Amino acid sequence: MTKLVIGGAQMGAIQKADSREAVVARMIDLLEQAAAKGVEMLVYPELALTTFFPRWYMEDQAEVDQWFEREMPNGATQPLFDRARDLGIAITFGYAELTPEGRHFNTSIVTDRKGEIVGKYRKVHLPGHVEYDPERSHQHLEKRYFEPGDLGFNVWRNEGVIMGMAICNDRRWPETYRVMGLQGVELITLGYNTPSVNSQMGDEGLAKRLFHSKLSLQAGAYQNATFVAGIAKAGVEDGHPLMGGSVIVDPNGFILAEASSEEDELIFAPCDFADCAFGKSTIFDFARHRRIEHYGRITSQTGVIEPA
Amino acid sequence: MTKLVIGGAQMGAIQKADSREAVVARMIDLLEQAAAKGVEMLVYPELALTTFFPRWYMEDQAEVDQWFEREMPNGATQPLFDRARDLGIAITFGYAELTPEGRHFNTSIVTDRKGEIVGKYRKVHLPGHVEYDPERSHQHLEKRYFEPGDLGFNVWRNEGVIMGMAICNDRRWPETYRVMGLQGVELITLGYNTPSVNSQMGDEGLAKRLFHSKLSLQAGAYQNATFVAGIAKAGVEDGHPLMGGSVIVDPNGFILAEASSEEDELIFAPCDFADCAFGKSTIFDFARHRRIEHYGRITSQTGVIEPA
Numbered sequence: 001m002t003k004l005v006i007g008g009a010q011m012g013a014i015q016k017a018d019s020r021e022a023v024v025a026r027m028i029d030l031l032e033q034a035a036a037k038g039v040e041m042l043v044y045p046e047l048a049l050t051t052f053f054p055r056w057y058m059e060d061q062a063e064v065d066q067w068f069e070r071e072m073p074n075g076a077t078q079p080l081f082d083r084a085r086d087l088g089i090a091i092t093f094g095y096a097e098l099t100p101e102g103r104h105f106n107t108s109i110v111t112d113r114k115g116e117i118v119g120k121y122r123k124v125h126l127p128g129h130v131e132y133d134p135e136r137s138h139q140h141l142e143k144r145y146f147e148p149g150d151l152g153f154n155v156w157r158n159e160g161v162i163m164g165m166a167i168c169n170d171r172r173w174p175e176t177y178r179v180m181g182l183q184g185v186e187l188i189t190l191g192y193n194t195p196s197v198n199s200q201m202g203d204e205g206l207a208k209r210l211f212h213s214k215l216s217l218q219a220g221a222y223q224n225a226t227f228v229a230g231i232a233k234a235g236v237e238d239g240h241p242l243m244g245g246s247v248i249v250d251p252n253g254f255i256l257a258e259a260s261s262e263e264d265e266l267i268f269a270p271c272d273f274a275d276c277a278f279g280k281s282t283i284f285d286f287a288r289h290r291r292i293e294h295y296g297r298i299t300s301q302t303g304v305i306e307p308a
Numbered sequence: 309m310t311k312l313v314i315g316g317a318q319m320g321a322i323q324k325a326d327s328r329e330a331v332v333a334r335m336i337d338l339l340e341q342a343a344a345k346g347v348e349m350l351v352y353p354e355l356a357l358t359t360f361f362p363r364w365y366m367e368d369q370a371e372v373d374q375w376f377e378r379e380m381p382n383g384a385t386q387p388l389f390d391r392a393r394d395l396g397i398a399i400t401f402g403y404a405e406l407t408p409e410g411r412h413f414n415t416s417i418v419t420d421r422k423g424e425i426v427g428k429y430r431k432v433h434l435p436g437h438v439e440y441d442p443e444r445s446h447q448h449l450e451k452r453y454f455e456p457g458d459l460g461f462n463v464w465r466n467e468g469v470i471m472g473m474a475i476c477n478d479r480r481w482p483e484t485y486r487v488m489g490l491q492g493v494e495l496i497t498l499g500y501n502t503p504s505v506n507s508q509m510g511d512e513g514l515a516k517r518l519f520h521s522k523l524s525l526q527a528g529a530y531q532n533a534t535f536v537a538g539i540a541k542a543g544v545e546d547g548h549p550l551m552g553g554s555v556i557v558d559p560n561g562f563i564l565a566e567a568s569s570e571e572d573e574l575i576f577a578p579c580d581f582a583d584c585a586f587g588k589s590t591i592f593d594f595a596r597h598r599r600i601e602h603y604g605r606i607t608s609q610t611g612v613i614e615p616a
Contacts, residue, residue, distance in 0.1 A: 124599045127591065152602040155615055162614060172591065174482030174531060175603045182605040184614040200590055208560065212530060215561055219527030222520060223482055252516065253523055280612070282508055283435065283480065287611025291432045294460040295483045297490040299607045303595025304588070306470060306492040307463055 001274035002160035006187070006229055007039035007089075010246040012263035013235030014051045020076035023049050026264055027093070028083050033266045035087040040113065041159065042084075044093035045191035045233035046106065046123075046168045049077070052193040052233065053096075054141045055240055057132045064145055068098035072109055072117070085115030090159055094167055094191045096146075097122070106146045108165045108191060112158055119156040121165035122149030125173050136199040138240060153179040161186050161273050168192035171230060172216045174223070175298070181224030182286065186251075186276045188226055190217070193233045196241035210245045214255070222253030225279025227271050234262035251276045309582035310468035314495070314537055315347035315397075318554040320571040321543030322359045328384035331357050334572055335401070336391050341574045343395040348421065349467065350392075352401035353541035354414065354431075354476045354499035357385070360541065361404075362449045363503075363548055365440045372453055376406035380417055380425070393423030398467055402475055402499045404454075405430070414454045416473050416499060420466055427464040429473035430457030433481050444507035446548060461487040469494050469581050476500035479538060480524045482531070483606070489532030490594065494559075494584045496534055498525070501541045504549035518553045522563070530561030533587025535579050542570035559584045 009030040014023055027044060034042045047053075053067040072095065073081045084091045090113045097107035106123035126148055128140030153176060155164040164180040164187075171190050180188060194213065198204040213230065221228040227250060234244035246259035248269045256269035283289075297305075317338040322331055335352060342350045355361075361375040380403065381389045392399045398421045405415035414431035434456055436448030461484060463472040472488040472495075479498050488496060502521065506512040521538065529536040535558060542552035554567040556577045564577035591597075605613075 124602050125597055127597065148599055149602075157615055169591075169597075172531060173598075174486065174527070175598075175606060178482065179603060179605050182609050182612055184612045201586065208562075212561065215523070215527050215530060219482070219523050222523060223480060223527075253520065254516075278509065283477075285611075289433055289435065289477075290481075290483075290610045291456055292607050292610050294432050294457075295487060295607045297487050298483060299600050299603045301490050302598045302600050303593075304490055304492045307465055 001272065003270065003272045004040045004159060004161060005038045005268055005270045006227065006248055007034040007037065007042040007266060007268040008229050008231040008246045008248055008257070009034065009042050009044045010231055010244060010259045010265045010267065011045050011048060011233045013237045013242070014233065016051050016238050018051070020049050024076055024080050027080050030264060030266055031080070031083055031087060031089060034089060034268065037266065037268050039089060039268050041090040043189045043191065043229045043231045044091065045231050046094035046108070046193050047096060048093040048191065048233065049095050051237050052242065054128065054145055055139055057139050057141060065098060068096040068104060070098055081111070081115050084111065088113045092165060092189050104146050105149060106142065106167055108167055110158060110163070110165060110189065118158050119154065119165065120151065121154070121167065122151050123167040123170060124149040124153070125169045125176070127169040137197060137202055138195065138199050140199055155180050155183040155185050163187040163189065166190045168194065171213070171220065174220065177220035177224045181226065185224065185226045186273045188228045190228065190230045192230060194243050196243045206243060209243055213245055214247060217247060217249050218253040218255070221249040221251060223284065225251040225276045225284050227251060232259070251279050309580065311578065311580045312348045312467060312469060313346045313576055314535065314556055314579045315342040315345070315350040315574060315576040316537050316539040316554045316556055316565070317342065317350050317352045318539055318552060318567045318573045318575065319353050319356060319541045321545045321550070322541065324359050324546050326359070328357050332384055332388050335388050338572060338574055339388070339391055339395060339397060342397060342576065345574065345576050347397060347576050349398040351497045351537045351539045352399065352499060353539050354402035354416070354501050355404060356401040356499065356541065357403050359545050360501040360550065362436065362453055363447055365447050365449060373406060376404040376412060378406055389419070389423050392419065396421045400473060400497050412454050413457060414450065414475055416475055418466060418471070418473060418497065426466050427462065427473065428459065429462070429475065430459050431475040431478060432457045432461070433477045435477040445505060445510055446503065446507050448507055463488050463491040463493050471495040471497065474498045476502065479521065479528065482528065485528035485532045489534065493532065493534045494581045496528070496536045498536065498538045500538060502551050504551045514551060517551055521553055522555060525555060525557050526561040526563070529557040529559060531592065533559040533584050533592050535559060540567070559587050
């Protein structure tokens with residue numbers, strides 16, 4: 001079975017004024033740190049190349065589109081791909097994708113250790129809202145700027161591991177992990193940008209929000225016997241705080257490594273993917289224990305239907 | 309919105325030699341304690357009336373059937389129903405059910421505060437195995453003695469709350485909570501008998517097993533914005549230890565009350581079911597956020613299908 005050192009490249013704040021080139025330079029610095037620690041696959045956050053722009057209400061589509069990438073790699077990110085290939089580190093990061101057909105997705109890609117893109121994921125569970133909401137302390141307009149991902153929750157064999165990707169709010173939905181678990185997933189990588197303040201419940205507090213993030217990542221790992229790496233963009237972006245709390249979780253749901261700052265910070269853990277086998281062959285041997293005849297509502301019904 | 313004081317009646321060990329009547333006397337004692345604390349609904353464990361008999365390998369069906377109840381209430385349990393009605397406390401407990409047609413289920417019922425049975429659940433996720441397994445440190449023969457529940461995960465309006473039931477191993481499966489969440493569930497009650505030792509990994513340890521139990525209960529509560537009461541039968545039954553760890557969890561996934569012993573022990577918490585509304589109307593507003601077009605494998609596929 002495969003062993004890999006998995007790294008998480010938590011990133012601190014990216015301001016509106018920061019160029020892609022400046023951000024990529026920080027990403028390469030984290031990559032160099034990772035290489036020095038023997039990391040073989042490095043996970044960057046969601047929307048790693050820019051500020052978390054869905055907090056800004058925009059009506060001019062040209063203004064929106066400045067935050068999107070038309071191709072990947074592109075001029076700004078090629079140096080990151082080049083350095084990762086030279087160091088033999090597989091990388092995964094998120095970015096805003098504008099397709100040739102003019103479609104907008106919240107996307108992540110993953111490469112192998114030779115620098116080739118081997119998988120793409122488009123965020124399925126978009127949080128937030130479409131129109132300006134004066135009731136909120138800040139806006140969260142992902143439903144305005146992106147359409148829901150159209151690729152589903154695929155997995156790939158990459159560097160000897162069955163891996164899949166998810167993005168941010170996907171981590172709160174057990175369906176995310178389960179669809180990949182049903183494909184034998186051994187590693188789920190997930191980047192996030194999560195405001196430290198609940199825009200609809202200001203007194204919720206950072207501690208509770210960090211608890212919810214870890215609870216979801218840990219339960220998803222345990223209940224599917226998979227490693228999970230959840231990696232934040234953190235810090236204060238143009239006055240808006242994002243939480244840290246990046247973690248690498250083992251197939252028992254235990255945290256192997258955890259970020260301590262809200263800055264650019266490398267975490268890493270040696271992962272033995274043989275550790276997935278026990279859960280997958282005993283308590284979570286799906287073939288023996290799942291009872292799909294009683295799960296029908298999960299796929300036949302989107303919203304709640306209360307009893308009479 | 310409804311407020312109810314929810315109680316958990318954790319029970320200590322029940323030995324093979326203990327009579328139903330002796331056990332019911334203990335259950336009534338816990339009921340009296342609950343009444344003194346203002347409890348309005350009291351949750352007892354899985355298989356509350358007997359020892360956890362699936363640890364014993366039996367070939368004689370008459371020997372097996374001695375652990376089953378032919379009707380509910382019956383002579384042994386009628387005093388519990390009577391006292392609960394007199395005290396105005398709704399109760400729910402688990403027992404082994406033998407139907408008139410000769411079918412065997414791991415069952416729970418719930419009453420209203422007038423002592424009428426208003427719901428029945430039959431355990432869907434049976435753990436363990438069918439035949440004697442010499443590789444295990446102890447047997448776990450639920451798949452031998454029960455058939456999987458045939459009623460699904462229903463909910464009921466009971467005492468002003470939308471509630472549902474699950475049993476023991478069901479708590480590790482996110483599908484359990486989600487099917488009820490899609491029916492607007494506000495309270496899930498769940499009894500368990502969980503060995504303190506993993507029969508297939510002796511060095512796992514009690515702490516890790518308690519962590520897994522709470523992780524699943526807390527994630528299920530948070531991700532469906534529902535209260536969850538998970539109540540143990542604990543202690544050493546004829547030499548075999550069962551873990552405690554009974555908890556009442558709020559719709560944010562936080563533990564409101566937790567047992568400290570492995571004995572008969574009452575826990576309780578005042579629950580304001582209005583607290584379910586925030587999660588259900590924001591981050592877990594299923595109608596706005598779920599994407600069932602990407603969940604297909606959850607109901608179309610029981611076991612794992614790995615990528616090529």
